Amino acid sequence: MSLFDDLIPTLITETPAQGRELAIMIARKTIATMQPDADVRGSLRPDYAEDSAKLMQAGEIVAIEFATIAAANNYWR
Amino acid sequence: MSLFDDLIPTLITETPAQGRELAIMIARKTIATMQPDADVRGSLRPDYAEDSAKLMQAGEIVAIEFATIAAANNYWR
Amino acid sequence: MSLFDDLIPTLITETPAQGRELAIMIARKTIATMQPDADVRGSLRPDYAEDSAKLMQAGEIVAIEFATIAAANNYWR
Amino acid sequence: MSLFDDLIPTLITETPAQGRELAIMIARKTIATMQPDADVRGSLRPDYAEDSAKLMQAGEIVAIEFATIAAANNYWR
Amino acid sequence: MSLFDDLIPTLITETPAQGRELAIMIARKTIATMQPDADVRGSLRPDYAEDSAKLMQAGEIVAIEFATIAAANNYWR
Amino acid sequence: MSLFDDLIPTLITETPAQGRELAIMIARKTIATMQPDADVRGSLRPDYAEDSAKLMQAGEIVAIEFATIAAANNYWR
Numbered sequence: 001m002s003l004f005d006d007l008i009p010t011l012i013t014e015t016p017a018q019g020r021e022l023a024i025m026i027a028r029k030t031i032a033t034m035q036p037d038a039d040v041r042g043s044l045r046p047d048y049a050e051d052s053a054k055l056m057q058a059g060e061i062v063a064i065e066f067a068t069i070a071a072a073n074n075y076w077r
Numbered sequence: 078m079s080l081f082d083d084l085i086p087t088l089i090t091e092t093p094a095q096g097r098e099l100a101i102m103i104a105r106k107t108i109a110t111m112q113p114d115a116d117v118r119g120s121l122r123p124d125y126a127e128d129s130a131k132l133m134q135a136g137e138i139v140a141i142e143f144a145t146i147a148a149a150n151n152y153w154r
Numbered sequence: 155m156s157l158f159d160d161l162i163p164t165l166i167t168e169t170p171a172q173g174r175e176l177a178i179m180i181a182r183k184t185i186a187t188m189q190p191d192a193d194v195r196g197s198l199r200p201d202y203a204e205d206s207a208k209l210m211q212a213g214e215i216v217a218i219e220f221a222t223i224a225a226a227n228n229y230w231r
Numbered sequence: 232m233s234l235f236d237d238l239i240p241t242l243i244t245e246t247p248a249q250g251r252e253l254a255i256m257i258a259r260k261t262i263a264t265m266q267p268d269a270d271v272r273g274s275l276r277p278d279y280a281e282d283s284a285k286l287m288q289a290g291e292i293v294a295i296e297f298a299t300i301a302a303a304n305n306y307w308r
Numbered sequence: 309m310s311l312f313d314d315l316i317p318t319l320i321t322e323t324p325a326q327g328r329e330l331a332i333m334i335a336r337k338t339i340a341t342m343q344p345d346a347d348v349r350g351s352l353r354p355d356y357a358e359d360s361a362k363l364m365q366a367g368e369i370v371a372i373e374f375a376t377i378a379a380a381n382n383y384w385r
Numbered sequence: 386m387s388l389f390d391d392l393i394p395t396l397i398t399e400t401p402a403q404g405r406e407l408a409i410m411i412a413r414k415t416i417a418t419m420q421p422d423a424d425v426r427g428s429l430r431p432d433y434a435e436d437s438a439k440l441m442q443a444g445e446i447v448a449i450e451f452a453t454i455a456a457a458n459n460y461w462r
Contacts, residue, residue, distance in 0.1 A: 004171035017081035063141040064217040072229035075149035094235035152303035158325035218371040226383035248389035306457035312402035372448040380460035
């Protein structure tokens with residue numbers, strides 16, 4: 001049983017907007033998995049949210065996850 | 078209801094140019110979502126716009142978003 | 155005989171969640187292969203887990219591996 | 232009306248060489264869009280052109296744009 | 309005659325594990341090609357193997373090469 | 386007339402090895418296009434060849450170009 005079971009039961013979403021939300025959620029949860037200590041994550045967050053270079057690193061991850069989800073949904077065509 | 082509903086109702090655009098605009102908009106709004114405090118974003122922007130390394134990080138995100146949108150539109154062939 | 159034989163017998167998984175776990179595992183094992191000394195890896199880990207920039211580098215690798223695995227599974231559609 | 236209308240009327244080119252030129256142009260114009268002040272861009276350029284790390288960042292963006300354009304043209308097969 | 313002829317006669321492998329090994333080998337040999345001086349490479353290696361940021365840069369390259377090889381093999385489905 | 390006409394008449398190659406050489410050549414020539422002053426490029430090269438982080442940046446660009454060329458050649462299957 002994977003801790004992602006509840007988080008990603010499927011890559012299929014009804015709309016592009018929901019696909020985008022899913023991409024952001026997956027990116028965040030993966031970081032959480034790799035750093036399971038909430039206190040450490042908490043201490044990392046301000047850094048992450050206030051440094052534009054890191055915000056853009058996060059934006060790139062979301063872009064890659066979204067590409068996968070968009071393909072999965074046949075681009076909601 | 079997702080805050081992206083109004084922003085990305087669809088990935089389909091009439092022209093490559095509109096697809097490019099959409100890629101830029103999606104990249105910007107994702108950053109905004111991850112840093113919802115407008116004051117902090119405002120203080121980040123000059124940094125982002127005047128540092129060529131960060132401008133290029135932004136350019137890479139846009140390139141990845143555009144790849145997804147172009148595929149969604151079957152490359153406007 | 156490859157040391158990946160036991161780790162990646164297949165890219166096919168039953169669920170997106172298992173695909174995500176596989177992406178994380180493959181990313182980790184590749185790092186381990188390139189730095190086979192466990193002591194050195196051990197000394198690297200705290201750095202990796204507490205520095206948000208490196209956590210996000212790791213997140214990007216996982217995103218790329220997941221894209222491959224998702225395609226392999228035809229997105230679990 | 233988008234400011235990209237004149238720049239990217241189409242992703243289709245006659246040759247791989249023209250596709251490459253288009254990739255470089257799109258990458259440059261996107262940077263210009265995100266930093267519309269020509270004086271600031273001018274002051275950024277020397278930095279961009281003389282720092283090998285930034286040149287390679289630019290090269291990576293062009294590689295991603297070219298991948299999209301090549302797919303659009305069915306690889307000029 | 310290319311120096312890659314012996315290294316990459318084909319992208320087709322029997323198993324995902326062999327595909328992974330090929331991805332790692334190709335990534336390494338490309339670095340070697342760009343820096344043909346073995347002494348310089350030797351002096352670079354400890355740096356590469358002990359710095360977690362660089363290890364992850366290497367991991368990202370391998371992830372991209374593996375994506376290509378996996379597609380070539382139709383994901384060993 | 387594009388300066389890439391002689392360099393990339395086609396993306397089709399006979400072998401994966403030739404495709405790899407093409408990927409490396411395209412990556413190099415793009416850098417050259419963006420920094421046309423040979424003296425500046427010359428002064429950049431040692432830096433590029435001796436710094437493992439930059440070598441890996443170059444390796445990532447080659448990996449992306451190779452992905453495009455491999456797809457163009459239907460992976461030489």
